Amino acid sequence: MKAIHVSSLTPRKEKFDLYNTVLSALTWRKYNGEIVHICDSESAQFYSKLGVWDAVKPLIPDDLEGINPQMFWAAGKLLALREVSSPVVMLDKDFIVWKKLDLGSSIIAAHREDLHSDIYPDVSYFQMKPEYTFNPAFDYSVLPLNTAFLYLPDEDFKQFYVNMAIEFMKSAHDCNDNIKYMVYAEQRLLALCADYLKQPVETLLEKDKIFELQDDYTHLWGEKQKMRENPEYEREFNARCKARIRRDFPEFEQVIDLIERI
Amino acid sequence: MKCCLWLNGERVWNARDIKNNFDPTSLRGYYLGGSLLVWLKANDGEEEAKKLEETGSLEYAFGVAGNETLFAPTVFTNVDKICPTLTESVGAKRDSFPSSGSFGSFGSGSGSSSGSLGYGLHII
Numbered sequence: 001m002k003a004i005h006v007s008s009l010t011p012r013k014e015k016f017d018l019y020n021t022v023l024s025a026l027t028w029r030k031y032n033g034e035i036v037h038i039c040d041s042e043s044a045q046f047y048s049k050l051g052v053w054d055a056v057k058p059l060i061p062d063d064l065e066g067i068n069p070q071m072f073w074a075a076g077k078l079l080a081l082r083e084v085s086s087p088v089v090m091l092d093k094d095f096i097v098w099k100k101l102d103l104g105s106s107i108i109a110a111h112r113e114d115l116h117s118d119i120y121p122d123v124s125y126f127q128m129k130p131e132y133t134f135n136p137a138f139d140y141s142v143l144p145l146n147t148a149f150l151y152l153p154d155e156d157f158k159q160f161y162v163n164m165a166i167e168f169m170k171s172a173h174d175c176n177d178n179i180k181y182m183v184y185a186e187q188r189l190l191a192l193c194a195d196y197l198k199q200p201v202e203t204l205l206e207k208d209k210i211f212e213l214q215d216d217y218t219h220l221w222g223e224k225q226k227m228r229e230n231p232e233y234e235r236e237f238n239a240r241c242k243a244r245i246r247r248d249f250p251e252f253e254q255v256i257d258l259i260e261r262i
Numbered sequence: 263m264k265c266c267l268w269l270n271g272e273r274v275w276n277a278r279d280i281k282n283n284f285d286p287t288s289l290r291g292y293y294l295g296g297s298l299l300v301w302l303k304a305n306d307g308e309e310e311a312k313k314l315e316e317t318g319s320l321e322y323a324f325g326v327a328g329n330e331t332l333f334a335p336t337v338f339t340n341v342d343k344i345c346p347t348l349t350e351s352v353g354a355k356r357d358s359f360p361s362s363g364s365f366g367s368f369g370s371g372s373g374s375s376s377g378s379l380g381y382g383l384h385i386i
Contacts, residue, residue: 023386132290135287159292159297160291164291167290197271214381218383220383221381223380224380
Protein backbone atom coordinates (compact mmCIF):
# COMPACT_ATOMS: atom_id res chain seq x y z
CA MET A 1 0.00 0.00 0.00
CA LYS A 2 1.33 3.41 -0.96
CA ALA A 3 1.87 5.79 1.95
CA ILE A 4 2.96 9.39 2.24
CA HIS A 5 4.80 11.44 4.78
CA VAL A 6 4.24 15.20 4.49
CA SER A 7 6.49 18.14 5.34
CA SER A 8 6.03 21.82 4.71
CA LEU A 9 7.26 25.00 6.31
CA THR A 10 10.74 25.03 7.79
CA PRO A 11 11.79 21.46 8.66
CA ARG A 12 12.42 20.71 12.29
CA LYS A 13 15.89 19.36 12.80
CA GLU A 14 15.55 17.79 16.22
CA LYS A 15 17.33 14.45 16.44
CA PHE A 16 14.53 12.58 18.20
CA ASP A 17 12.10 13.75 15.53
CA LEU A 18 14.41 12.68 12.72
CA TYR A 19 15.09 9.26 14.23
CA ASN A 20 11.40 8.63 14.68
CA THR A 21 10.73 9.83 11.13
CA VAL A 22 13.35 7.45 9.76
CA LEU A 23 11.90 4.53 11.71
CA SER A 24 8.40 5.44 10.53
CA ALA A 25 9.48 5.38 6.88
CA LEU A 26 11.66 2.27 7.04
CA THR A 27 9.15 0.28 9.08
CA TRP A 28 6.37 1.16 6.64
CA ARG A 29 8.55 -0.07 3.77
CA LYS A 30 9.36 -3.26 5.65
CA TYR A 31 5.76 -4.25 6.37
CA ASN A 32 3.49 -2.35 4.00
CA GLY A 33 5.26 -1.10 0.88
CA GLU A 34 6.07 2.17 -0.82
CA ILE A 35 6.33 5.46 1.03
CA VAL A 36 6.81 8.85 -0.62
CA HIS A 37 7.64 12.09 1.18
CA ILE A 38 5.54 14.98 -0.15
CA CYS A 39 7.17 18.33 0.64
CA ASP A 40 7.52 21.97 -0.19
CA SER A 41 10.79 22.93 -1.81
CA GLU A 42 12.77 23.66 1.37
CA SER A 43 11.66 20.46 3.10
CA ALA A 44 12.33 18.41 -0.03
CA GLN A 45 15.90 19.66 -0.12
CA PHE A 46 16.42 18.77 3.52
CA TYR A 47 14.75 15.35 3.64
CA SER A 48 16.24 14.14 0.36
CA LYS A 49 19.57 13.87 2.17
CA LEU A 50 18.28 11.14 4.47
CA GLY A 51 17.48 8.73 1.66
CA VAL A 52 14.95 6.56 3.45
CA TRP A 53 11.90 7.19 1.24
CA ASP A 54 11.11 5.67 -2.14
CA ALA A 55 10.86 9.24 -3.40
CA VAL A 56 10.79 12.81 -2.10
CA LYS A 57 8.49 15.02 -4.16
CA PRO A 58 8.14 18.81 -3.84
CA LEU A 59 4.41 18.99 -4.62
CA ILE A 60 3.33 21.43 -1.91
CA PRO A 61 3.37 25.08 -3.03
CA ASP A 62 5.75 27.14 -0.92
CA ASP A 63 3.08 29.80 -0.38
CA LEU A 64 0.49 27.20 0.72
CA GLU A 65 -1.82 28.84 -1.83
CA GLY A 66 -2.21 31.78 0.50
CA ILE A 67 -3.33 29.75 3.53
CA ASN A 68 -2.21 31.29 6.81
CA PRO A 69 0.70 29.11 8.04
CA GLN A 70 0.34 30.29 11.63
CA MET A 71 -3.23 29.10 11.96
CA PHE A 72 -2.96 26.16 9.59
CA TRP A 73 0.49 24.75 10.19
CA ALA A 74 -0.64 21.33 8.91
CA ALA A 75 -2.21 22.72 5.71
CA GLY A 76 0.53 20.99 3.77
CA LYS A 77 -1.01 17.62 4.64
CA LEU A 78 -4.28 18.55 2.97
CA LEU A 79 -2.60 20.10 -0.04
CA ALA A 80 -0.47 16.96 -0.38
CA LEU A 81 -3.47 14.66 -0.17
CA ARG A 82 -5.11 16.57 -3.00
CA GLU A 83 -2.14 15.76 -5.23
CA VAL A 84 -1.77 12.03 -4.65
CA SER A 85 -4.20 9.37 -5.82
CA SER A 86 -6.18 7.02 -3.63
CA PRO A 87 -5.94 4.48 -2.20
CA VAL A 88 -3.32 6.08 -0.01
CA VAL A 89 -2.18 6.12 3.60
CA MET A 90 -1.00 9.38 5.15
CA LEU A 91 1.29 8.81 8.11
CA ASP A 92 2.43 11.44 10.53
CA LYS A 93 6.19 11.27 10.71
CA ASP A 94 6.00 10.49 14.42
CA PHE A 95 3.70 7.50 13.85
CA ILE A 96 5.12 4.01 13.33
CA VAL A 97 3.19 0.95 12.14
CA TRP A 98 4.88 -2.24 13.34
CA LYS A 99 2.87 -4.81 11.38
CA LYS A 100 1.37 -5.50 7.97
CA LEU A 101 -2.04 -3.88 7.72
CA ASP A 102 -5.09 -5.34 6.04
CA LEU A 103 -6.66 -2.33 4.36
CA GLY A 104 -10.01 -2.61 2.62
CA SER A 105 -12.73 -0.24 1.49
CA SER A 106 -13.30 1.64 4.75
CA ILE A 107 -11.64 4.89 5.71
CA ILE A 108 -9.26 4.19 8.59
CA ALA A 109 -8.02 6.82 11.04
CA ALA A 110 -5.83 6.46 14.12
CA HIS A 111 -8.72 6.88 16.55
CA ARG A 112 -11.73 9.03 17.35
CA GLU A 113 -11.50 12.14 19.51
CA ASP A 114 -13.99 13.32 22.08
CA LEU A 115 -15.79 16.55 21.22
CA HIS A 116 -14.27 18.68 23.97
CA SER A 117 -15.35 22.24 23.39
CA ASP A 118 -11.93 23.67 24.28
CA ILE A 119 -10.49 21.93 21.23
CA TYR A 120 -13.55 21.42 19.05
CA PRO A 121 -15.85 24.39 19.66
CA ASP A 122 -19.24 24.99 18.11
CA VAL A 123 -18.91 26.30 14.57
CA SER A 124 -20.19 29.69 15.71
CA TYR A 125 -16.72 30.16 17.22
CA PHE A 126 -15.07 30.44 13.81
CA GLN A 127 -14.66 33.86 12.21
CA MET A 128 -15.15 33.24 8.53
CA LYS A 129 -15.39 35.35 5.40
CA PRO A 130 -18.98 36.21 4.46
CA GLU A 131 -19.20 33.85 1.50
CA TYR A 132 -18.35 30.79 3.61
CA THR A 133 -21.19 28.49 4.63
CA PHE A 134 -21.05 25.73 7.21
CA ASN A 135 -22.78 22.85 5.46
CA PRO A 136 -26.27 22.61 7.00
CA ALA A 137 -26.50 18.95 5.99
CA PHE A 138 -23.62 17.91 8.27
CA ASP A 139 -24.25 16.24 11.62
CA TYR A 140 -22.02 18.30 13.90
CA SER A 141 -22.27 15.78 16.73
CA VAL A 142 -20.06 13.28 14.89
CA LEU A 143 -16.81 12.61 16.74
CA PRO A 144 -13.63 13.89 15.05
CA LEU A 145 -11.01 11.53 13.68
CA ASN A 146 -7.36 11.71 14.65
CA THR A 147 -5.31 11.64 11.48
CA ALA A 148 -1.88 10.66 12.76
CA PHE A 149 -2.73 7.65 10.59
CA LEU A 150 -5.22 8.09 7.76
CA TYR A 151 -6.16 5.59 5.06
CA LEU A 152 -8.32 6.97 2.27
CA PRO A 153 -9.41 4.22 -0.11
CA ASP A 154 -11.63 6.28 -2.39
CA GLU A 155 -10.54 9.13 -4.66
CA ASP A 156 -14.04 10.64 -4.87
CA PHE A 157 -14.32 10.94 -1.11
CA LYS A 158 -10.72 12.11 -0.69
CA GLN A 159 -11.27 14.96 -3.13
CA PHE A 160 -14.48 16.02 -1.40
CA TYR A 161 -12.83 16.04 2.03
CA VAL A 162 -9.63 17.84 1.09
CA ASN A 163 -11.42 20.43 -1.03
CA MET A 164 -13.83 21.25 1.79
CA ALA A 165 -10.90 21.47 4.22
CA ILE A 166 -8.82 23.69 1.93
CA GLU A 167 -11.86 25.91 1.34
CA PHE A 168 -12.28 26.27 5.12
CA MET A 169 -8.63 27.24 5.56
CA LYS A 170 -8.82 29.80 2.76
CA SER A 171 -12.05 31.24 4.12
CA ALA A 172 -11.03 31.81 7.74
CA HIS A 173 -10.21 35.29 8.93
CA ASP A 174 -6.73 35.72 10.33
CA CYS A 175 -6.46 35.26 14.09
CA ASN A 176 -4.06 33.90 16.69
CA ASP A 177 -5.76 30.53 17.19
CA ASN A 178 -3.48 27.75 15.97
CA ILE A 179 -5.35 24.75 17.30
CA LYS A 180 -9.13 24.96 16.94
CA TYR A 181 -9.17 26.07 13.31
CA MET A 182 -6.53 23.52 12.36
CA VAL A 183 -8.20 20.54 13.96
CA TYR A 184 -11.57 21.56 12.51
CA ALA A 185 -10.09 21.53 9.01
CA GLU A 186 -8.16 18.31 9.38
CA GLN A 187 -9.90 16.13 11.94
CA ARG A 188 -13.46 17.27 12.29
CA LEU A 189 -14.23 17.91 8.63
CA LEU A 190 -12.95 14.42 7.84
CA ALA A 191 -15.50 12.88 10.17
CA LEU A 192 -18.27 15.25 9.06
CA CYS A 193 -17.69 14.55 5.37
CA ALA A 194 -17.49 10.79 5.89
CA ASP A 195 -20.72 10.77 7.86
CA TYR A 196 -22.50 13.01 5.34
CA LEU A 197 -21.49 10.86 2.38
CA LYS A 198 -22.14 7.63 4.32
CA GLN A 199 -18.57 6.40 3.95
CA PRO A 200 -17.63 3.58 6.34
CA VAL A 201 -15.02 4.53 8.91
CA GLU A 202 -12.80 2.37 11.09
CA THR A 203 -10.01 3.24 13.51
CA LEU A 204 -6.77 1.54 14.42
CA LEU A 205 -7.38 2.11 18.11
CA GLU A 206 -10.38 2.76 20.28
CA LYS A 207 -10.25 6.27 21.68
CA ASP A 208 -10.61 5.15 25.27
CA LYS A 209 -7.84 2.58 24.93
CA ILE A 210 -5.10 4.41 23.07
CA PHE A 211 -2.81 4.48 26.09
CA GLU A 212 -3.28 0.80 26.88
CA LEU A 213 -0.35 -1.49 26.18
CA GLN A 214 -0.23 -2.68 22.57
CA ASP A 215 2.59 -3.67 20.23
CA ASP A 216 1.33 -2.49 16.85
CA TYR A 217 1.64 1.30 16.77
CA THR A 218 3.95 3.98 18.14
CA HIS A 219 2.89 7.62 18.23
CA LEU A 220 5.43 9.98 19.71
CA TRP A 221 2.87 12.76 20.07
CA GLY A 222 3.20 14.75 23.29
CA GLU A 223 6.41 12.95 24.21
CA LYS A 224 8.14 15.34 21.84
CA GLN A 225 7.60 18.23 24.19
CA LYS A 226 8.86 16.13 27.08
CA MET A 227 12.04 15.42 25.16
CA ARG A 228 12.59 19.09 24.48
CA GLU A 229 12.32 19.73 28.18
CA ASN A 230 14.40 16.74 29.30
CA PRO A 231 17.69 16.17 27.41
CA GLU A 232 18.39 12.94 29.26
CA TYR A 233 15.04 11.52 28.18
CA GLU A 234 15.82 12.52 24.59
CA ARG A 235 19.29 10.93 24.72
CA GLU A 236 17.83 7.67 25.96
CA PHE A 237 15.15 7.71 23.26
CA ASN A 238 17.65 8.48 20.52
CA ALA A 239 19.89 5.63 21.68
CA ARG A 240 16.98 3.21 21.42
CA CYS A 241 16.11 4.46 17.95
CA LYS A 242 19.69 4.11 16.77
CA ALA A 243 19.86 0.56 18.12
CA ARG A 244 16.62 -0.30 16.36
CA ILE A 245 17.85 1.12 13.05
CA ARG A 246 21.12 -0.83 13.33
CA ARG A 247 19.27 -4.03 14.22
CA ASP A 248 16.36 -3.90 11.75
CA PHE A 249 17.79 -1.83 8.92
CA PRO A 250 21.57 -2.26 8.89
CA GLU A 251 21.66 -1.22 5.24
CA PHE A 252 20.51 2.25 6.36
CA GLU A 253 22.99 2.63 9.21
CA GLN A 254 24.58 5.60 7.46
CA VAL A 255 21.48 7.65 8.21
CA ILE A 256 22.57 7.73 11.85
CA ASP A 257 25.76 9.56 10.92
CA LEU A 258 23.77 11.96 8.77
CA ILE A 259 21.41 12.80 11.62
CA GLU A 260 24.24 13.17 14.14
CA ARG A 261 25.94 15.69 11.85
CA ILE A 262 22.81 17.84 11.37
CA MET B 263 -9.02 14.11 -13.04
CA LYS B 264 -10.57 10.70 -12.54
CA CYS B 265 -13.18 11.21 -9.86
CA CYS B 266 -16.74 12.37 -9.44
CA LEU B 267 -18.05 15.42 -7.64
CA TRP B 268 -20.27 14.86 -4.64
CA LEU B 269 -23.19 17.32 -4.98
CA ASN B 270 -26.20 17.18 -2.68
CA GLY B 271 -24.83 13.88 -1.45
CA GLU B 272 -24.98 12.37 -4.96
CA ARG B 273 -22.18 11.46 -7.34
CA VAL B 274 -21.91 13.63 -10.46
CA TRP B 275 -19.65 12.44 -13.25
CA ASN B 276 -20.17 15.00 -16.00
CA ALA B 277 -20.28 18.79 -16.07
CA ARG B 278 -23.62 18.69 -17.84
CA ASP B 279 -25.18 17.07 -14.78
CA ILE B 280 -24.15 19.84 -12.38
CA LYS B 281 -27.08 22.11 -13.23
CA ASN B 282 -29.59 19.47 -12.15
CA ASN B 283 -27.65 18.79 -8.95
CA PHE B 284 -26.66 22.36 -8.23
CA ASP B 285 -25.12 22.48 -4.75
CA PRO B 286 -23.44 25.86 -4.18
CA THR B 287 -21.99 24.86 -0.79
CA SER B 288 -20.09 21.88 -2.20
CA LEU B 289 -19.23 23.60 -5.48
CA ARG B 290 -17.74 26.50 -3.56
CA GLY B 291 -15.64 24.00 -1.64
CA TYR B 292 -14.38 22.31 -4.80
CA TYR B 293 -13.66 25.71 -6.33
CA LEU B 294 -11.71 27.23 -3.45
CA GLY B 295 -10.23 23.81 -2.69
CA GLY B 296 -8.58 23.95 -6.07
CA SER B 297 -10.15 21.05 -7.92
CA LEU B 298 -13.28 22.37 -9.64
CA LEU B 299 -11.66 24.05 -12.65
CA VAL B 300 -9.39 21.05 -13.22
CA TRP B 301 -12.35 18.69 -12.95
CA LEU B 302 -14.53 20.71 -15.32
CA LYS B 303 -11.83 20.81 -17.97
CA ALA B 304 -11.49 17.02 -17.74
CA ASN B 305 -15.20 16.25 -17.73
CA ASP B 306 -16.84 18.12 -20.62
CA GLY B 307 -17.01 21.39 -18.75
CA GLU B 308 -14.53 23.59 -20.62
CA GLU B 309 -17.20 26.18 -21.30
CA GLU B 310 -18.35 26.29 -17.68
CA ALA B 311 -14.75 26.51 -16.51
CA LYS B 312 -14.13 29.45 -18.80
CA LYS B 313 -17.23 31.27 -17.55
CA LEU B 314 -16.23 30.59 -13.96
CA GLU B 315 -12.71 31.84 -14.50
CA GLU B 316 -13.99 34.98 -16.21
CA THR B 317 -16.79 35.91 -13.84
CA GLY B 318 -16.29 34.02 -10.58
CA SER B 319 -20.02 33.27 -10.56
CA LEU B 320 -21.15 29.68 -10.04
CA GLU B 321 -24.70 30.57 -11.00
CA TYR B 322 -23.66 32.18 -14.26
CA ALA B 323 -21.23 29.40 -15.12
CA PHE B 324 -23.83 26.68 -14.68
CA GLY B 325 -26.86 28.62 -15.90
CA VAL B 326 -28.68 28.58 -12.60
CA ALA B 327 -30.89 31.38 -11.30
CA GLY B 328 -30.37 32.62 -7.77
CA ASN B 329 -28.16 34.72 -5.58
CA GLU B 330 -24.81 34.97 -7.19
CA THR B 331 -21.89 33.28 -5.49
CA LEU B 332 -19.03 35.48 -6.54
CA PHE B 333 -15.36 34.70 -6.37
CA ALA B 334 -12.40 36.59 -7.59
CA PRO B 335 -11.30 34.88 -10.79
CA THR B 336 -8.30 32.53 -11.04
CA VAL B 337 -7.85 31.93 -7.35
CA PHE B 338 -4.72 29.88 -7.60
CA THR B 339 -2.51 32.26 -9.48
CA ASN B 340 -3.79 35.39 -7.79
CA VAL B 341 -4.14 34.46 -4.16
CA ASP B 342 -3.76 38.08 -3.08
CA LYS B 343 -7.09 38.92 -4.74
CA ILE B 344 -8.85 36.48 -2.43
CA CYS B 345 -7.09 37.04 0.83
CA PRO B 346 -4.55 39.85 0.68
CA THR B 347 -3.77 39.77 4.37
CA LEU B 348 -2.84 36.12 4.20
CA THR B 349 -0.31 36.44 1.43
CA GLU B 350 1.54 39.00 3.47
CA SER B 351 1.94 36.57 6.33
CA VAL B 352 3.06 33.63 4.22
CA GLY B 353 6.80 33.40 3.95
CA ALA B 354 7.60 36.15 6.37
CA LYS B 355 6.60 34.01 9.30
CA ARG B 356 7.39 30.55 8.00
CA ASP B 357 10.27 29.96 10.35
CA SER B 358 8.25 30.36 13.50
CA PHE B 359 5.96 27.39 13.01
CA PRO B 360 6.24 23.64 13.19
CA SER B 361 6.50 21.61 10.04
CA SER B 362 3.23 20.11 9.00
CA GLY B 363 4.05 16.66 10.28
CA SER B 364 4.25 17.85 13.85
CA PHE B 365 0.58 17.70 14.49
CA GLY B 366 0.77 15.74 17.71
CA SER B 367 2.91 18.29 19.44
CA PHE B 368 -0.19 20.33 20.08
CA GLY B 369 -1.65 17.38 21.85
CA SER B 370 -5.21 17.37 20.64
CA GLY B 371 -5.53 13.70 21.37
CA SER B 372 -8.41 12.55 23.49
CA GLY B 373 -9.46 16.10 23.91
CA SER B 374 -6.68 17.14 26.18
CA SER B 375 -5.11 20.31 24.91
CA SER B 376 -1.71 19.86 26.45
CA GLY B 377 0.51 17.20 27.85
CA SER B 378 -0.84 14.36 25.73
CA LEU B 379 1.37 11.34 26.09
CA GLY B 380 2.57 9.27 23.25
CA TYR B 381 1.86 5.58 23.01
CA GLY B 382 3.71 2.46 21.95
CA LEU B 383 7.11 3.92 22.74
CA HIS B 384 8.16 0.71 24.44
CA ILE B 385 8.20 -1.04 21.05
CA ILE B 386 11.21 0.91 19.82
